[in-house]
Amino acid sequence: MKVGYLGPKATFTNIAVNKLFPDAEKLPFMTIPNCMDAVMQGEVEAALVPVENTLEGSVNITLDYLIHEVDLPIKGEITVPIKQHLMVHPNFKDSWKEAETVYSHSHAIAQCHRFLHTEWNGIRCENTTSTARAAQFIKENPELKAASIGNELTANEYGLEIVKRNIHDFDNNHTRFIIISKNNIAYQPNECKLVGHKTSLMVTLPADESGALHQVLSAFAWRKLNLVKIESRPTKTGLGNYFFIIDIDRELDDVLIPGAMSELEAIGCEVKLLGSYPFYTDAK
Numbered sequence: 001m002k003v004g005y006l007g008p009k010a011t012f013t014n015i016a017v018n019k020l021f022p023d024a025e026k027l028p029f030m031t032i033p034n035c036m037d038a039v040m041q042g043e044v045e046a047a048l049v050p051v052e053n054t055l056e057g058s059v060n061i062t063l064d065y066l067i068h069e070v071d072l073p074i075k076g077e078i079t080v081p082i083k084q085h086l087m088v089h090p091n092f093k094d095s096w097k098e099a100e101t102v103y104s105h106s107h108a109i110a111q112c113h114r115f116l117h118t119e120w121n122g123i124r125c126e127n128t129t130s131t132a133r134a135a136q137f138i139k140e141n142p143e144l145k146a147a148s149i150g151n152e153l154t155a156n157e158y159g160l161e162i163v164k165r166n167i168h169d170f171d172n173n174h175t176r177f178i179i180i181s182k183n184n185i186a187y188q189p190n191e192c193k194l195v196g197h198k199t200s201l202m203v204t205l206p207a208d209e210s211g212a213l214h215q216v217l218s219a220f221a222w223r224k225l226n227l228v229k230i231e232s233r234p235t236k237t238g239l240g241n242y243f244f245i246i247d248i249d250r251e252l253d254d255v256l257i258p259g260a261m262s263e264l265e266a267i268g269c270e271v272k273l274l275g276s277y278p279f280y281t282d283a284k
Protein backbone atom coordinates (compact mmCIF):
# COMPACT_ATOMS: atom_id res chain seq x y z
CA MET A 1 0.00 0.00 0.00
CA LYS A 2 1.21 3.53 -0.79
CA VAL A 3 0.62 6.17 1.89
CA GLY A 4 1.25 9.87 1.35
CA TYR A 5 2.32 12.26 4.10
CA LEU A 6 3.41 15.86 4.61
CA GLY A 7 7.12 15.66 3.89
CA PRO A 8 9.96 15.81 3.26
CA LYS A 9 11.31 12.85 5.25
CA ALA A 10 11.35 13.14 9.07
CA THR A 11 8.41 15.48 9.67
CA PHE A 12 6.15 14.81 12.65
CA THR A 13 3.67 13.52 10.08
CA ASN A 14 6.32 11.01 8.96
CA ILE A 15 6.65 9.86 12.60
CA ALA A 16 2.86 9.41 12.78
CA VAL A 17 2.78 7.48 9.48
CA ASN A 18 5.51 5.13 10.73
CA LYS A 19 3.35 4.26 13.72
CA LEU A 20 0.25 3.32 11.75
CA PHE A 21 1.76 2.00 8.54
CA PRO A 22 5.26 0.70 9.30
CA ASP A 23 5.29 -1.61 6.27
CA ALA A 24 3.64 0.69 3.72
CA GLU A 25 5.47 2.48 0.93
CA LYS A 26 5.53 6.05 2.25
CA LEU A 27 5.54 8.94 -0.20
CA PRO A 28 6.33 12.50 0.99
CA PHE A 29 4.46 15.49 -0.48
CA MET A 30 5.45 19.13 0.02
CA THR A 31 2.07 20.45 1.14
CA ILE A 32 -1.10 19.23 2.81
CA PRO A 33 -3.24 19.90 -0.32
CA ASN A 34 -0.69 17.90 -2.39
CA CYS A 35 -1.21 14.94 0.00
CA MET A 36 -4.98 15.09 -0.46
CA ASP A 37 -4.76 15.58 -4.24
CA ALA A 38 -2.56 12.46 -4.41
CA VAL A 39 -5.35 10.44 -2.78
CA MET A 40 -7.97 11.94 -5.12
CA GLN A 41 -5.87 11.08 -8.16
CA GLY A 42 -5.11 7.55 -6.95
CA GLU A 43 -1.37 8.18 -6.68
CA VAL A 44 -1.52 6.88 -3.11
CA GLU A 45 -4.21 4.84 -1.40
CA ALA A 46 -4.25 6.95 1.77
CA ALA A 47 -2.67 10.08 3.17
CA LEU A 48 -1.93 11.25 6.67
CA VAL A 49 -2.10 14.96 7.47
CA PRO A 50 -2.03 17.05 10.69
CA VAL A 51 -5.39 18.39 11.87
CA GLU A 52 -5.04 19.78 15.40
CA ASN A 53 -2.38 20.67 17.95
CA THR A 54 -2.81 21.10 21.70
CA LEU A 55 -1.08 24.48 21.81
CA GLU A 56 -1.95 26.00 18.46
CA GLY A 57 -5.37 24.54 17.66
CA SER A 58 -6.64 23.46 14.27
CA VAL A 59 -4.57 23.13 11.13
CA ASN A 60 -6.98 25.21 9.07
CA ILE A 61 -5.62 24.26 5.67
CA THR A 62 -6.40 20.60 6.42
CA LEU A 63 -9.99 21.34 7.44
CA ASP A 64 -10.61 23.82 4.65
CA TYR A 65 -9.15 21.68 1.87
CA LEU A 66 -11.07 18.66 3.10
CA ILE A 67 -14.34 20.56 3.18
CA HIS A 68 -14.05 22.80 0.13
CA GLU A 69 -11.69 21.14 -2.34
CA VAL A 70 -11.75 17.34 -2.07
CA ASP A 71 -14.39 14.81 -1.18
CA LEU A 72 -12.53 12.23 0.88
CA PRO A 73 -13.67 10.44 4.02
CA ILE A 74 -11.66 10.37 7.24
CA LYS A 75 -10.64 6.75 7.87
CA GLY A 76 -8.57 7.03 11.02
CA GLU A 77 -6.77 9.25 13.47
CA ILE A 78 -3.60 9.14 15.54
CA THR A 79 -2.34 11.48 18.27
CA VAL A 80 1.40 11.83 18.68
CA PRO A 81 3.45 13.73 21.32
CA ILE A 82 5.36 16.71 19.93
CA LYS A 83 8.78 17.77 21.21
CA GLN A 84 10.34 20.75 19.49
CA HIS A 85 14.10 21.30 19.43
CA LEU A 86 16.22 24.14 18.09
CA MET A 87 18.82 22.96 15.57
CA VAL A 88 21.53 24.50 13.39
CA HIS A 89 24.05 23.49 10.74
CA PRO A 90 27.09 21.84 12.45
CA ASN A 91 29.34 24.68 11.10
CA PHE A 92 27.28 27.11 13.11
CA LYS A 93 26.90 25.14 16.33
CA ASP A 94 29.26 27.23 18.51
CA SER A 95 27.88 30.57 17.37
CA TRP A 96 24.20 29.61 17.05
CA LYS A 97 23.14 32.52 19.29
CA GLU A 98 24.10 34.82 16.41
CA ALA A 99 21.37 33.31 14.23
CA GLU A 100 19.33 35.94 12.42
CA THR A 101 16.43 33.80 11.26
CA VAL A 102 14.51 30.82 12.60
CA TYR A 103 12.79 28.62 10.04
CA SER A 104 9.96 26.18 10.69
CA HIS A 105 6.34 25.28 10.09
CA SER A 106 4.03 28.03 11.42
CA HIS A 107 2.56 25.65 14.01
CA ALA A 108 6.00 24.70 15.31
CA ILE A 109 6.98 28.38 15.60
CA ALA A 110 3.73 29.11 17.45
CA GLN A 111 4.33 26.20 19.85
CA CYS A 112 7.67 27.81 20.83
CA HIS A 113 6.37 31.36 21.14
CA ARG A 114 7.41 31.77 24.78
CA PHE A 115 10.99 30.64 24.10
CA LEU A 116 11.30 32.87 21.04
CA HIS A 117 9.74 35.84 22.82
CA THR A 118 11.76 35.65 26.02
CA GLU A 119 15.11 34.31 24.84
CA TRP A 120 15.27 35.64 21.30
CA ASN A 121 13.03 38.64 21.26
CA GLY A 122 12.65 40.07 17.78
CA ILE A 123 14.29 37.16 15.95
CA ARG A 124 12.98 36.89 12.40
CA CYS A 125 10.77 33.82 11.94
CA GLU A 126 10.19 32.39 8.48
CA ASN A 127 7.50 29.82 7.75
CA THR A 128 8.27 26.71 5.77
CA THR A 129 5.89 24.02 4.53
CA SER A 130 7.02 21.68 7.33
CA THR A 131 9.60 21.39 10.11
CA ALA A 132 11.65 18.96 8.03
CA ARG A 133 11.61 21.32 5.04
CA ALA A 134 13.15 23.97 7.32
CA ALA A 135 15.95 21.57 8.33
CA GLN A 136 16.51 20.54 4.72
CA PHE A 137 16.77 24.22 3.75
CA ILE A 138 19.43 24.82 6.43
CA LYS A 139 21.38 21.79 5.28
CA GLU A 140 21.29 23.14 1.70
CA ASN A 141 22.35 26.64 2.82
CA PRO A 142 25.19 26.16 5.33
CA GLU A 143 26.34 29.78 4.96
CA LEU A 144 23.11 31.16 6.45
CA LYS A 145 23.04 32.39 10.04
CA ALA A 146 19.94 30.41 10.71
CA ALA A 147 18.30 27.86 12.96
CA SER A 148 15.29 25.61 12.53
CA ILE A 149 12.75 24.07 14.87
CA GLY A 150 11.74 20.44 14.62
CA ASN A 151 12.05 16.93 16.03
CA GLU A 152 15.09 14.76 16.74
CA LEU A 153 14.57 12.54 13.70
CA THR A 154 14.77 15.66 11.52
CA ALA A 155 18.11 16.69 13.08
CA ASN A 156 19.51 13.22 12.36
CA GLU A 157 18.07 13.02 8.84
CA TYR A 158 19.53 16.38 7.74
CA GLY A 159 22.73 16.25 9.81
CA LEU A 160 21.89 19.25 12.01
CA GLU A 161 22.99 19.83 15.62
CA ILE A 162 20.38 20.27 18.33
CA VAL A 163 21.49 23.28 20.38
CA LYS A 164 18.44 23.62 22.64
CA ARG A 165 16.03 20.82 23.49
CA ASN A 166 12.32 20.93 24.33
CA ILE A 167 11.66 24.57 23.51
CA HIS A 168 7.87 24.08 23.14
CA ASP A 169 5.96 26.25 25.60
CA PHE A 170 4.00 23.56 27.42
CA ASP A 171 4.88 19.91 28.10
CA ASN A 172 1.48 18.61 27.09
CA ASN A 173 2.09 19.15 23.39
CA HIS A 174 0.32 16.72 21.06
CA THR A 175 -0.81 16.79 17.45
CA ARG A 176 -3.72 14.87 15.98
CA PHE A 177 -3.33 13.51 12.47
CA ILE A 178 -6.10 12.14 10.26
CA ILE A 179 -5.95 9.45 7.60
CA ILE A 180 -7.99 10.03 4.49
CA SER A 181 -8.73 7.44 1.85
CA LYS A 182 -11.43 6.33 -0.55
CA ASN A 183 -11.01 2.76 0.72
CA ASN A 184 -11.19 0.93 4.00
CA ILE A 185 -7.71 0.79 5.40
CA ALA A 186 -5.85 -2.05 7.08
CA TYR A 187 -3.81 -0.55 9.91
CA GLN A 188 -0.54 -2.06 11.10
CA PRO A 189 -0.28 -0.34 14.51
CA ASN A 190 3.29 -0.18 15.72
CA GLU A 191 4.15 1.56 19.01
CA CYS A 192 0.60 2.90 19.19
CA LYS A 193 -2.66 1.64 20.61
CA LEU A 194 -6.32 1.79 19.64
CA VAL A 195 -8.25 4.13 21.96
CA GLY A 196 -11.77 4.04 20.48
CA HIS A 197 -13.88 5.24 17.59
CA LYS A 198 -15.18 8.63 16.49
CA THR A 199 -17.71 9.93 14.00
CA SER A 200 -17.21 13.37 12.44
CA LEU A 201 -20.02 15.43 10.95
CA MET A 202 -20.15 18.74 9.17
CA VAL A 203 -23.27 20.72 10.03
CA THR A 204 -24.37 23.97 8.38
CA LEU A 205 -27.10 25.83 10.26
CA PRO A 206 -30.15 27.31 8.55
CA ALA A 207 -29.54 31.04 7.96
CA ASP A 208 -29.86 33.30 10.99
CA GLU A 209 -32.43 31.48 13.11
CA SER A 210 -32.59 32.07 16.82
CA GLY A 211 -31.66 29.03 18.89
CA ALA A 212 -30.42 27.03 15.87
CA LEU A 213 -27.15 25.97 17.51
CA HIS A 214 -29.02 25.09 20.70
CA GLN A 215 -31.34 22.85 18.66
CA VAL A 216 -28.38 21.18 16.98
CA LEU A 217 -26.73 20.43 20.31
CA SER A 218 -29.95 19.10 21.82
CA ALA A 219 -30.31 16.54 18.99
CA PHE A 220 -27.08 15.00 20.32
CA ALA A 221 -27.72 15.68 24.02
CA TRP A 222 -31.01 13.86 24.46
CA ARG A 223 -29.58 10.83 22.62
CA LYS A 224 -26.66 10.94 25.06
CA LEU A 225 -24.21 11.24 22.17
CA ASN A 226 -21.03 12.61 23.68
CA LEU A 227 -19.39 15.35 21.60
CA VAL A 228 -15.62 15.48 21.90
CA LYS A 229 -15.13 18.47 19.66
CA ILE A 230 -17.13 21.23 18.05
CA GLU A 231 -15.43 23.75 15.86
CA SER A 232 -16.68 26.46 13.55
CA ARG A 233 -15.08 27.35 10.22
CA PRO A 234 -16.19 29.97 7.67
CA THR A 235 -18.29 28.69 4.77
CA LYS A 236 -16.42 31.28 2.65
CA THR A 237 -19.73 32.53 1.25
CA GLY A 238 -20.02 35.73 3.27
CA LEU A 239 -19.06 37.38 6.54
CA GLY A 240 -20.61 35.62 9.51
CA ASN A 241 -21.40 32.41 7.59
CA TYR A 242 -19.99 29.40 9.40
CA PHE A 243 -20.40 25.65 9.50
CA PHE A 244 -19.55 23.34 12.39
CA ILE A 245 -17.39 20.27 12.52
CA ILE A 246 -18.68 18.00 15.25
CA ASP A 247 -16.87 14.91 16.57
CA ILE A 248 -18.88 12.26 18.44
CA ASP A 249 -16.99 9.75 20.56
CA ARG A 250 -18.52 6.62 19.03
CA GLU A 251 -18.77 4.61 15.86
CA LEU A 252 -21.57 5.27 13.39
CA ASP A 253 -24.48 3.04 14.45
CA ASP A 254 -27.81 2.25 12.78
CA VAL A 255 -30.03 4.28 15.10
CA LEU A 256 -28.64 7.10 17.24
CA ILE A 257 -26.28 8.98 14.93
CA PRO A 258 -28.48 8.56 11.81
CA GLY A 259 -31.42 9.70 13.98
CA ALA A 260 -29.58 12.84 15.06
CA MET A 261 -28.56 13.53 11.45
CA SER A 262 -32.17 13.21 10.19
CA GLU A 263 -33.42 15.44 12.98
CA LEU A 264 -30.89 18.13 12.05
CA GLU A 265 -31.91 17.91 8.39
CA ALA A 266 -35.56 18.21 9.42
CA ILE A 267 -34.85 21.55 11.12
CA GLY A 268 -33.13 22.87 7.98
CA CYS A 269 -29.46 22.04 8.62
CA GLU A 270 -27.21 20.64 5.97
CA VAL A 271 -25.42 17.58 7.38
CA LYS A 272 -22.50 15.67 5.91
CA LEU A 273 -20.79 12.60 7.32
CA LEU A 274 -17.02 13.23 7.22
CA GLY A 275 -16.12 9.78 8.50
CA SER A 276 -16.49 7.17 11.22
CA TYR A 277 -13.09 5.81 12.19
CA PRO A 278 -10.79 4.30 14.82
CA PHE A 279 -8.44 6.53 16.73
CA TYR A 280 -5.02 5.60 17.98
CA THR A 281 -2.55 7.13 20.38
CA ASP A 282 1.16 6.79 20.87
CA ALA A 283 1.84 3.80 23.12
CA LYS A 284 4.69 5.40 25.07
Ligand SMILES: O=C(O)C(=O)C[C@]1(C(=O)O)C=C[C@@H](O)C=C1
Binds near residue numbers: 013059
Ligand atom coordinates in the same frame (compact mmCIF):
# COMPACT_ATOMS: atom_id res chain seq x y z
O1 LIG B 1 6.07 20.13 9.98
C1 LIG B 1 5.86 18.98 10.44
O2 LIG B 1 6.76 18.28 10.90
C2 LIG B 1 4.50 18.49 10.43
O3 LIG B 1 4.31 17.29 10.45
C3 LIG B 1 3.37 19.50 10.47
C4 LIG B 1 2.95 19.90 11.88
C5 LIG B 1 1.59 20.70 11.86
O4 LIG B 1 1.03 20.96 10.84
O5 LIG B 1 1.13 21.03 12.96
C6 LIG B 1 2.73 18.68 12.66
C7 LIG B 1 3.03 18.61 13.97
C8 LIG B 1 3.56 19.76 14.72
O6 LIG B 1 2.43 20.30 15.42
C9 LIG B 1 4.12 20.81 13.85
C10 LIG B 1 3.93 20.80 12.50
